[in-house]
Each structure stands twice: as structure tokens, then as C-alpha cells.
Amino acid sequence: MREIILREIEDEVPVEAFTPPFCPNPRCREHTRDLKSGPSDERWFYRHGRYGTDAFGAVPRFRCRRCGRGFGRQTFRVDYYAKRVIDYRELFQLLVACSSTRDICRTVGCSTGTTANRIERLARQAVAMHGDALMKVCIDEPVVVDGFENFAVSKFFPNNVNILTGAETQFLYDFDYRTIRRSGQMTAIQKLIRKKLERLYRADRQALVKGFTALLDSLMSIPRRSYSIRLRTDCKTEYRRAIESNRHYRLLEKARVIVHERTPSTEPRTRHNKLFAVNYLDRQFRKDLKECVRRTVCFGRNICNVMQRMVVYRMYHNHFKAFRHRNPGPTHGSMAALDERWVSLRLSRLFGWREFPSRTILNPSDRAVWMRELVTPLKSGAEYLPKFAWY
């Protein structure tokens, strides 16, 4: 178990002594030069005064010699453009301990809008770190895919979050969100309401097939050690349909690059079940994330916010939570052979220093979360995305 209260190394550097690590302009050569060839020796920037703020005091300003772009120390902070300081570590701790948005507001002393805004910033940080982590892991185990079912907006809009996890390490590699059509037993009135609502929003009939295919795409992009991928799922027909209807995956299965093992979901849900990793994660979501608790009134109202909370929880599961509660040593990340020093360094910066999408590789499902591209049923108008989230 990793301590959530991590020391922020850069806080030891006085604000006045801060030097920008790169130019924030994504079109400038100095934006990614440090990633390609290490820190630059030449002085690519010069100091350009300072400005005063109520929340952060005097903020030093700089100007890039290469592109002429002006920027300040705050440009590199998670709190860029924020007017109020909220402790991200406290927020994180509350979120993964089954607190609702209102609970967090009461504890932290802010509005629901501010809480949602800070969780959004934290989610981008978590997504960027995960993108880099996926470049460093190497799959050396069977993987398990299964859907976690919940609802958002109303019970007439159930959803399926397909989870891709390691069978042995339980490292959460990826997930994919799809709104699905409500089915099962309904009263005559409920059927009528569904019919009316479907005039406004109708879930894609192929949602499960498309969601599973998206996860297969993601799986193929993660480095792996062996030739074959042992893919474990339950017996949902959509999984077979996704493989058989796609020529690429059909050929990969024929060449035994993908070995699909199916386990009936009626099998006892014990440690020996081949789908144990996803059964375990289902349980964790149900008890740790407020909107996933059965019969809760704190269900998600916005799909982008739902998935932002989910990616923050993924970071907690992979890098903070112990692999086994009784053995508080390794995390799921260290079980997946992630370099612990790298993880600690990233986490020590995560709650303070802003990640830039132009300096990291995001997988498609995480990019949709970052860019708030997921569609909320019945919501009119586009999701608001601050301009700085693009760069």
C-alpha cells in the first residue's frame, strides 16, 4: 500500500528559483526537446517579470526565445487558471473511499462545480500517467475482459464498462464505456417510458460488440512478452461476434495470436475462477466508488464525469492499493513489473505539475475521457472543455 500523502519534490524549490522545463507551446521546438534529447544547455527562455495572484502569490513569468510565447509558472501547475487552492490529495483520498460529490464538498468546503473541476484535472493527470505506464509494462499473463454494469442519468440508460485486466497481476490496463439499451423485466408503464425516452436518445444496438473490439485494439497496442495472448471472457455471444465479424481478429485467432478461453459466468466466483480478476474488480468498484454502490441515490449524471472518476480510481487501484490487503507490500503496478522508482517519481509530481496531452501518448478510450467526448443521454449541447486541456 502506497501512502497517499506523497512529498512533492518540486515544492522544495522556491517559487522565484523555478525554471521552466519546456516551452508550453506545442508548435515550438522546445516543447518536446527535453523528451528527445534531454534538458537543453542553452537558455531557450528569459525571465519576463511577474504577476500577483490572491491564491498563489507572485507568479514569475517567462518568454520563449524560440517562438516568443509568454507563460508563467502557473502554466505548468495542475491549478492553471484556478482561483482557489484545493488539496488534491485529500480529494483523491475521499473519492476512492466511497464519498459522493456532496460529501467531498462538505469536507473540503467548496461547491459541487469546484469539486467536479478538480476531479477533472486529477483525471487528466491520471490518464497521462497511465498512458506512459502502458508504454512501460509488458504483458506476461493471460488477460481477462468482462463488462461492469451500472447506470447513469436514469435507470433507463444502463451502461457497460468493459474492463481489460491482467489475470494474475490484476493490473487494470484499460476500460471502455458504452451506454446500452435497457432490457429485462419491465412493467407496461416502464416500457412506455423507455419508448418515449428512446425518441430522444437510443443506445447503439452494437454497443457491446464495438466496446469489445475497442478493447481488443487497445490490447494489441500494449507490449507483450509471448507470441500468443490468452484472452479470457465469459460466454457472452457479443465477444465471439466481435472476433468473428472482424477479419483482422479472425485471422489472429486462426494464427493462435489470440487464444480465446470462455468461462461460464455461472461458475463459483472463487479465487480459482478464471475470471477472478474482473470479479474482484467488480467488487472493488461496488464498494469504493459511490456511484457504483447498489441502490445508491448518488448515481452519475454525466458520462464524462463518471469516467473521470473511474480513471482516478484506476490510478488508485494500480499504484496505491495493496495487491493483497494482508500483505501490504506490492501494488498491482509492481506485480505487473512496473519500475517502482518511476512510479514514485511520477506520483510525486502528479498532484502538483500539469500533464500536457501533446507530450504523452493516450489510448483512444483515455483520450475520449480527457477531451470529454463521451455522450451523456438526454444532454443537449457539447461538453465544456477548457482551452488549455487541448495543449
Ligand SMILES: [Zn+2]
Ligand atoms: Zn517556444
